[in-house]
Amino acid sequence: HTISQPFTVPKPAFGSKSCNVTERILRNVGKNLHNNPKSPLGIIKLRIEDYFNRRFVDSNGKSEFQMFDSMNPVVSTKMCFDDLLIPIDHPGRNMTDTFYFDEKTLLRTHTSAHETELMRAGNLCFLATGDCYRRDEIDSRHYPVFHQTEAARIFKKSEVPEDFLLPDLKQCLEGLVADIFGDVETRWNPDSFPFTDPSLELEIMYNGSWMELLGCGVLRKDVLKNGNLHDHHGWAFGIGLERVAMALFDIPDIRLFHSSDERFTSQFTEGKIVKFRSFSKFPACYKDISFWVNPSFHENNFSELVRDTAGDLVETVKLVDEFKHPETGQVSKCYRINYRSFSRVLTNDEVDEIQDRVRERIEASPEMDLR
Ligand code: PHE
Incomplete structure (x- = not known):
């Protein structure tokens, strides 16, 4: 029961000083690699959705979670930053870090940009997956397009006490890690996000070193208020799909996700996690x-x-x-x-x-x- 929404992309004013999106970046919009069930990103997305569908079932046997994966990556500064209490001088808002169409319109830098919108539409438990965009350094793990799955679980205050939330979040995520990675060591570190308090980061021990997996926390009251929820509390997290896929499939370079070379694409089957066999590397x-x-x-x-x-x-x-x-x-x-x-x-x-x-x-x- 995934909800798809067709979307339109505004025409950028190339050359204007508040516009730094490029034609090349925009070619990624609408590709929706995460919605291809035969691609490593699609396989990971489905694994995460499947875990939530199995874990959170209501009394009628239906999943408590709504899944979204086709929301417009073009969002407003209000959705991406203001509603999430991200301060005006936060570096993530800079044109050096973010792709803008104009002062108020940008390519989402994280799927958290949809949190308050989904709350206002009446959703309390949801996953939202999509392509995100950031200007960044260049190496095998960074690409200006990447994918995240956002999750939120929100309750009426009368349903659960405040001190239920953090343990519930941790258990849910430790379960997710066990489901995806098997028996690995995990460690919680304090973190900080403007929209959650407390905020945590989850790391797992993978191939001999600690790997940052996701950011999460208990949603701040004012974020819920911006989502028109006044008697509620809850938690949220955001997980990067490339990170997970690179680790599980042994994919050495993030550019490969964008490859249409059939020596890459033919290696993957829906629902299966396999080790990537690298094909001949040409000289640099x-x-x-x-x-x-x-x-x-x-x-x-x-x-x-x-x-x-x-x-x-x-x-x-x-x-x-x-x-x-x-x-x-x-x-x-x-x-x-x-x-x-x-x-x-x-x-x-x-x-x-x-x-x-x-x-x-x-x-x-x-x-x-x-x-
Ligand atoms: N949006 C954050 C990021 O991209 C992750 C996050 C999501 C943190 C939800 C807390 C709650 O890093």
Whole structure:
């Protein structure tokens, strides 16, 4: 009983100073990788939904939870931030971190953006899965598009006491971990989110190291109020699907989720968790680039410029050298851009061409000056 909603995406004002979404980023909107039951993300989403359907059954034998997976990733700053008590000066609101259509419209940075909307529509127990977008560094675990499943369980205050909530949340999540990962060690750390109090992070011991799995907490009263719930309390969590899928399927690079190469897609079957067999890796080709930066420089802007130019051919971008001119105080940075394709050998000439386009765009940027 998943609820689907068709949605429309506004036309961005490319070039306007409050718009930093790109055509390339927008190509991901509507892909809904999480709704493909044969993709690793879809398999994980269904596993989580299945756990909730089995665990929380009402007296009629029906699941207490409503599932949502087709909500519009284009949301307002009110939904994504204000309703969740995220302060005006929170870094997550910056254009360096978030893709905006205009001052008030953006690509959701987390599925929490749907919490108050779903509450106002009368939902107390729900899962909401979707694609989220953040501007970020470039490496094998970061991609500007990722997927989350949000969960909330809310009660009338008369149904359960306040001190029921935190233990219920922890038990639910420890059960989820056991269901998905089997018998692994878990550990709770204090965390902080503007919309929950207390807030916790759950880590699991996986392949010999602690892995951050999710953030969660008891919902703040004012968030519930923004959802038109005045006599209620409850908990929520948000879990990143790529993290879980990379661990369980042994997927080494986050870009693979976006691959339509059948050597990748043919490896997965609905409902099954299997180990990914890596196919021949083609050689990498790296290029260094040095430029002066001015104080408004932000690494995420550079990352996004590279990603937007090179697409999925860029594997990593790493700062390899930094230098401050002793007299002028000017700062220069040297980055190493590593290019690699999943499906073929890149020629030096074509990488040079991409690198030239990166250089041209740096030249055109007010934040950076080529050395
Ligand atoms: N939205 C948070 C994030 O993206 C996770 C979260 C969800 C935390 C719900 C608490 C409650 O990191």
